[in-house]
Amino acid sequence: MDLALVGIGKIARDQHVPSLDASPDWKLAATISRHGSVDGVEQFTSFEQFLDARQDIRVVSLCLPPVPRFDYAVQAIATGRHVMLEKPPGASVAECQKLLAMARAQGVALYATWHSREAAMVDAARDWLAGQKLRKLTVTWQEDVRRWHPGQDWIWEPGGLGVFDPGINALSIVTKLLPDALHLSAAELITPENRQCPIAAKLRFAHPHGADIRADFDWRKEGDQIWRIEAETDSGRMTLDAGGAQLSINGVPQQSDSAALSGEYPRLYARFAELVASGSCDVDLAPLRHVADAFMIGRREITAPFHE
Structure with missing residues (x-):
């Protein structure tokens, strides 16, 4: 499945990009970032431009800081994209609950990841x-x-x-x-x-x-x-x-x-593939509530x- 990665900073380069490159489920098809890019991958500096130009890419992974992440997630879900959220899933519990309600209404997958659990x-x-x-x-x-x-x-x-x-x-x-x-x-x-x-x-x-x-x-x-x-x-x-x-x-x-996949982020992306295939959500907010x-x-x- 084609996937777009939003926010090309340290965590994206160190964890997300290598995990996607090694995954049998995913192809990194586009990046969205004002400051970073990935060699050989189509780059956008505007999320709105990406959403309009690449309507064929239906899956988005958001690696932005938590405060701006909500608006990106809203846009992605509103246009029928499946969304994966870096931890913490948002800047507030209410934001995350709103995203979950939107995802369920749209019938798309929403995954609030907790990499340390893996x-x-x-x-x-x-x-x-x-x-x-x-x-x-x-x-x-x-x-x-x-x-x-x-x-x-x-x-x-x-x-x-x-x-x-x-x-x-x-x-x-x-x-x-x-x-x-x-x-x-x-x-x-x-x-x-x-x-x-x-x-x-x-x-x-x-x-x-x-x-x-x-x-x-x-x-x-x-x-x-x-x-x-x-x-x-x-x-x-x-x-x-x-x-x-x-x-x-x-x-x-x-x-x-365990014979499971090695590494926290490969396991996250394997789980995300399952959620996208079934159109399901996995959003545990217990750590954020604490x-x-x-x-x-x-x-x-x-x-x-x-x-x-």
């Missing part, structure tokens, strides 16, 4: 936890914003999410791992005095069976980066590390026995200015 050992961790009585779950997601998001000022503006841009990856894993629904009970948002969004956050969740669930997100981590989820149960301890790529149970490393709740109930703490 990390190699997430499913194995979920399967092990399914039979356990959970006592405690701790998320530690600490990285260096200067390394991973250099020069991306939009990420500090309203709708850019700040430290929740990586933190929502952890929340997407947690909401897949646990069979019981959580809700946020407390949050602390640590925000530089010269920025709109937090550089660190501490979260606590209410669990229906009383488990102690906490998350610590921090963008000021130098040296070794940490993307870890640790669970304590009646049967022992589980550690999901490296963003979901590594799993140990009671200190014993586990190996994946972030929205953090901004609603979180206590603010102002910290030193952040400069690149």
Whole structure:
């Protein structure tokens, strides 16, 4: 199937384009970007021009930042295109609900992707936890914003999410791992005095069976980066590390026995092909609701200015 990729930035070049090139389901037939292009692929700088000129391309993948993404998605769905959304799926929960209602009315596929859920050992961790009585779950997601998001000022503006841009990856894993629904009970948002969004956050969740669930997100981590989820149960301890790529149970490393596609984004695009074929939607907003709740109930703490 022909697909158009909108927004040719780092994530598109590093993940989307290689995954599309290797996919048996997709052909990258057009790109839309004011600043980037892909060799050998037809380029448009205007989305409206693309929609008019390439009415034969019925599938669009949106890699734009969350704030402008909504208007592009509305246009695509209104013209009968199937749409794939990078994470987070939008700048607000209401926007995403609107897109889902539009997609269902139009009979097109809408896919809100959570790439970290497709990390190699997430499913194995979920399967092990399914039979356990959970006592405690701790998320530690600490990285260096200067390394991973250099020069991306939009990420500090309203709708850019700040430290929740990586933190929502952890929340997407947690909401897949646990069979019981959580809700946020407390949050602390640590925000530089010269920025709109937090550089660190501490979260606590209410669990229906009383488990102690906490998350610590921090963008000021130098040296070794940490993307870890640790669970304590009646049967022992589980550690999901490296963003979901590594799993140990009671200190014993586990190996994946899955024959599934290798890599997070190839799996996303395989799933998207299924949704397009059936005209179905897959829009789980649980991770985004947790972030929205953090901004609603979180206590603010102002910290030193952040400069690149």
